Amino acid sequence: NAGVTQTPKFRILKIGQSMTLQCTQDMNHNYMYWYRQDPGMGLKLIYYSVGAGITDKGEVPNGYNVSRSTTEDFPLRLELAAPSQTSVYFCASSYGDRAAVGNQPQHFGDGTRLSIL
Amino acid sequence: DAKTTQPPSMDCAEGRAANLPCNHSTISGNEYVYWYRQIHSQGPQYIIHGLKNNETNEMASLIITEDRKSSTLILPHATLRDTAVYYCIVRPRRNRDDKIIFGKGTRLHILP
Numbered sequence: 047n048a049g050v051t052q053t054p055k056f057r058i059l060k061i062g063q064s065m066t067l068q069c070t071q072d073m074n075h076n077y078m079y080w081y082r083q084d085p086g087m088g089l090k091l092i093y094y095s096v097g098a099g100i101t102d103k104g105e106v107p108n109g110y111n112v113s114r115s116t117t118e119d120f121p122l123r124l125e126l127a128a129p130s131q132t133s134v135y136f137c138a139s140s141y142g143d144r145a146a147v148g149n150q151p152q153h154f155g156d157g158t159r160l161s162i163l
Numbered sequence: 164d165a166k167t168t169q170p171p172s173m174d175c176a177e178g179r180a181a182n183l184p185c186n187h188s189t190i191s192g193n194e195y196v197y198w199y200r201q202i203h204s205q206g207p208q209y210i211i212h213g214l215k216n217n218e219t220n221e222m223a224s225l226i227i228t229e230d231r232k233s234s235t236l237i238l239p240h241a242t243l244r245d246t247a248v249y250y251c252i253v254r255p256r257r258n259r260d261d262k263i264i265f266g267k268g269t270r271l272h273i274l275p
Binding site: 087088 | 197204205206207208209212250262263264265266267268
């Protein structure tokens with residue numbers, strides 16, 4: 047059981063380049079999330095989605111875009127990479143159900159380490 | 164959402180019980196207490212959660228005070244592999260979303 051899979055694991059970008067961080071899950075979870083973690087800090091929520099076709103901003107959405115065309119995939123797009131976006135990016139998913147919301151743990155991928163030079 | 168307060172770091176001897184405290188004095192009646200941990204360079208890992216009763220699973224025990232204003236995560240026999248940052252989080256039951264707001268957590272060092 048793969049769980050949450052993130053690709054790539056590492057990437058170096060030049061300032062102004064764009065890229066898409068991929069995230070896919072095989073647990074049929076309808077809730078998915080993107081977090082970033084700067085060195086020595088906790089995780090900050092970038093965007094989240096409660097189902098296909100629905101996305102919402104988190105704490106730090108500026109400079110990022112997301113889409114959710116399928117239940118399994120939740121890609122994160124950086125359009126104009128900036129040094130401030132150097133971070134480790136984690137994708138997560140959970141089984142969201144109106145009766146169970148708040149009572150379901152999130153499952154995390156292993157992260158994408160991104161450096162902007 | 165209720166805010167949590169945790170000590171920034173703790174040490175524990177290998178083989179002893181590690182007791183990690185968390186204060187959540189503004190928790191409301193429908194909010195769960197969750198614990199996650201993050202081992203270096205890995206994604207956060209779910210440990211345990213509870214509403215008001217004490218909980219135990221294969222990884223840990225969660226003790227929630229009767230007034231629910233604080234809780235303790237207990238790792239009964241800590242090993243070196245338990246060295247990690249431990250996050251205490253309160254999460255409300257919502258109809259709309261399920262997002263987690265992470266704080267800075269407690270950095271637990273298991274000493275050989």
